[in-house]
Amino acid sequence: MEAEKKYVTVEELKKHNKPGDLWISIQNKVYDVSDWIKDHPGGDTPLLGLAGQDVTDAFIAYHPGTAWQYLDRFFTGYYLKDFKISEVSKDYRKLASEFAKQGLFEKKGHGTMYTLLGVTFLFSLVVYGVLRSESVLVHLVCGMLLGLLWIQSAYVGHDSGHYQVMSSPVFNKVTQILAGNCLTGISIAWWKWTHNAHHLACNSLDHDPDLQHIPVFAVSSELFNSITSCFYGREMTFDSVCRFLVSYQHWTYYPILCVARVNLFVQTLLLLFARKGVPNRALNILGILVFWTWFPLLVSCLPSWSERVMFVMASFAVTGIQHNQFTLNHFSADVYVGHPNGNDWFEKQTGGTLDISCPPWMDWFFGGLQFQLEHHLFPRLPRCQLRKVSPIVEALCEKHKLPYRSLSFLAANVSTIGTLRTAAMEARDLTRPVPKNLVWEAVNTHG
Template identity: 30%
Template sequence: MTASPVSETQQPESRRGSDFAELSRSIKSEGLLHRRHTYYAVRIATNFALLAAAVAGFVLLGDSWWQVITAVVFGLVLTQFAFVGHDAGHRQIFQNRKGNDVVGYAHGAITGISYQWWVSKHNRHHANPNHEDEDPDIDILVLAFTDRQATTKSGVAHFITKYQAFLFFPLLLVEAIMLRIASVQAVVTKDIKTFRLEGALLLVHTAVYLAAVFTVLSPLKALVFIAVHQGVMGVYLGCSFAPNHKGMPILGKDDAVDFLRKQVLTSRNITGGRWVDYLFGGLNYQIEHHLFPNMPRANLRRAQPIVQEFCARQGIPYVHCGIFASYRQVLSHLHSVGASLRTPALASS
């Protein structure tokens, strides 16, 4: 189902054009765009300490089925690395591009995902979130987010889309693998300028990873370890990104909205304490992040009430809910879109 919020929030052009500038002045006056070097130093050091502990546990356990637990730990820890890579891609860590890129490439090498490929894709998403024709995050082969997308599915994709609400979480098990495949494709087809550097980093990552796993573990245990590790990482990544926009209004080419409303109306925040901030890597403040993508993650919590109050004054819907409520909304939307494929006779009548 394609929902359009434009008519409900239409305002005179002169007023609409100044809204974001007014909000931006408030955010800057609070110093919320200032870099948080100490925060990121602690966060990165903590992640490396956790990774070192996971590696030590992996070596000490040796060829044991208890390594399944280690695989889960690796999946969780490396997703935290991916969150830092995300922040580097938005230049949240350092003021200059070079410093952020060094962090980004390093984290991409550790997670096995191409940094520049992901930055390019993610920037296109930020420019047009939930836009049916321009957001790569809702252009997925086996999922449909609008009725129009549902009609384009065929073969296996048609079957999956028909029951996509039930298959959504199982599909996330291969999300990490798909990110790695897309990274390799970007390098092979030279879709990124740094394809030589990224190719070398991905090659080293794969060689070290497979050598370690198959050296320490027997072949069967090694395959199970890889499956669990990649599956956990895929589910964690998918569960962190899915609540942000899925099930929110989807814009089309005829929906003319300004930057502020385009970002707020298509985004959803996840409420909770600091444990939610850590669990989601700051992505639970999706509205604030989309409005100010280069804002350091640690400042998003302070920006949230400012943005929410501003949206209330302007009459702009500001959506926020708990974790499980967000997943219910996502699945409800997917189930609704798939209905046209489950009951084609009704859809055509």
Template identity: 30%
Template sequence: MKDQIYTRRQIEGLIADGRKIIIIDGQVLKADAWLPFHPGGDKSILHMVGRDATDETRALHSAETLVFMRKFVVGRIEGKWDNFLPPIQGGQFRKSETDEQEEDIAEETAAESSSSSSSTASPSPLFEPVDGLRERRTTSTSSVSSLSLLDELDRSLKPTSMDDITSAQIASDLAKYPSLSPLTQRHIVEKYHELGLRLQAAGLYNCPYSAYAIEAIRYSIIFSAFLLCLRYGQYALSGAFLGVFWHQLVFTAHDAGHIAITHSYHVDSTIGIIIADFLGGLSIGWWKRNHNVHHIVTNSPEHDPDIEHVPFFAISHRFFSSLRSSYYDRVMDFDAVAQFAIRYQHWLYYPILTFGRFNLYVLSWTYLLSPTQAPRRGPAWWHRYLELAGQLFFWYWFGYLTVYRSIPTISSRVIFILISHMITAPLHVQITLSHFAMSTSDLGLTESFPQRMLRTTMDVDCPQWLDFVHGGLQFQAVHHLFPRIPRHNLRAAQKYVKAFCEDVGIPYAIYGFGEGNKEVIGRLSEVAKQVEIFEECRKHAAKELVEGHQGH
């Protein structure tokens, strides 16, 4: 069975029937049975349906998981694979030839039955020929309903200038980055694989446990300072130390979420739960579900949850058309609130991120209480229950023992909560910094994984002694190529990645922290100006449409 050779047409038919078919190392995997149990969520798998997911899968999974995946192999392909657009991204698939033949027979039978019917009922307008509908509408233009006017207005309010911006951005990327020809992209992938082998040979996947020992000492000192200040009634200072503690903890939780510490899934997951849930009040399971999708469809406005912040932020004009998020399964309405907030987003960027942690609590509980998001069975079935225990523990020690029992007045409690949460703002800036100013263009199905990661991600340069402040997140370009490398080794890996980029001709984006912030603010300001243009186009189109109808 696993030696069966599948043609492209057969795989298309299987996907049309709802099968979750993925290509990895020339093997055909049917992931239907695994979809509900995948610890990283179903969305990351759905974005790989119909695609060669070899590089994405290797980058995000441990060696033991790659071995486990073999149980889902149903066959293999011959030659190179040309990607389909996954159904979750709007891909259309033809059913298998057998199914099509059966449908044709059914349609012919239905047609014969319909022609022999003695019914004389008038045809339903739903099935009226298009020409007939057009003729009826032409003869009744004087009685255009308000509903049809609104429909026509909606169709008219997609300014050509927005399409021109999209085309210009794509053209800019095509000019800056290597050709999308299959030959060029295969060359890049081959060099990327060689780079991975060099990093392994250099020992950069090996965890520097001594570095984590230093981290543990730093965490203990900061947490002790928080408790000491709390004990002596210095609530504002105590909150500041707690915020720094949370800020530092996230970096190790990030490593654990990528299985980059011990490289054992359950051990690293447990470390991540203890840090994120028990000590930080955030769900590591939610973060994995979100972050895995981010690593696969980086900077895609329709699919990457890490850049889907409407109504507060939009880093692309494409959000103006009220895109549907495949991650959140809802339309991100570009309504009046969004139009106002995004017009001033370059001013609101830092104030909003200052309170970003409160939103993470909501997302964490939404994930843990959802009947579908967190796996209920499979190898990670117990993670949800451990996370729930961690959440209760967190709110007991933070909410009850610290805020309620240890701080006497409401005003002091409010100050403590606000300061402890606002101190983590640089983390949210750091997270967005490496992507908000980068490309959001879709260059098609032939673009390779390494080129897409480097086109949508930038590094932030800083002195080595400041690495503990940035926590490895300043090496996002390196991290996106090799997410399982421990963060303490990313600086050493950077020189290998730079050499790779020079070899294959991919620009390596790196800015200083200040420059990076300027780039982000510049992008937000640019999109804010596009909102004004968009609104002017809307008003102009609406005026022309109304005047045109009044002329009738």
């Protein structure tokens, strides 16, 4: 029976890597997902990003055991002939299997319920404070509480997007829309689109959208080569304006984070109204309309324009703490240029992530994402399990001599600023040819 099997080589598999001709391999069986790409629940980005290669580790990371039964309908009849599984991948798969046997993926705890209750309480306080108090100080505190509400609500949207936090898929989708679109104004469709790409191509300068912040930030001088974003499909141009902004990015980092939420609003609207093929577009737009109804109405209830501006800026500034958290996990980690490889899943995740060490009582503040490496390796693992598996993941990294970086919140900020400053100093290099910018030259050559 073994002699009757049909085989393709790794090189032959690589040729099937484009829309309309998209093959992948899972545990040495080759599947044709060319037609499935439009119905894939995770969108087309993951399949396009890993097309033409073995994706076993990524499939294990993102899919429950029940998903395996649906693969046979895509089987081409071919097996992968000369694919060698790395020792790291073997250990990773064993670990994922062990976690599944222990039921860790199903033991979600009550974190989501507590967070939702907390969000409800915060929302009530904010509304009450705005409507019932005439104190400027109370209104300032309400704006800050609204920012905290957005942070916690975003964690619920993140968790429900990665795994089912509610009792059914329908309730889970409702939770996503409420926590994301309705409460924060950020579309869950936009989040899935970018976040899936981020996980699969962690810290790839040309594939990971979470590192593509030109012209404002550049975490590596590689971005000065005006490389093309494979995610957005456009060149990230390093021109004179970009050079000027990046040259001072270690100073502008925190101020920009305080207003970074505006960019997320813009990105949400661009996706929902300018991009084709957005899943659940109508539902996402409805959720966004809910946000843009209650938020401006609440702000309008404040007695003066000065207090309204103060309230909005306070809420944005507090939410900047979360943007800071997200960037700490990746900005000062390893980066690379090129296509992610399905056979170095574990290595890419360890290289591109950085954990934030904190005591257990602070876990609510970070939403579980302080265990960034653990989350990237096992994105379906509920946040309440991440601290438990952390020592196991660290031991596996040590076994294979891979980085396991865990820094304090302060040390992670210092490391991130250091990365930004290094790139900023390189951007000031006058020998790198870019179009002249008189403002930049005046500041940097004449003081």
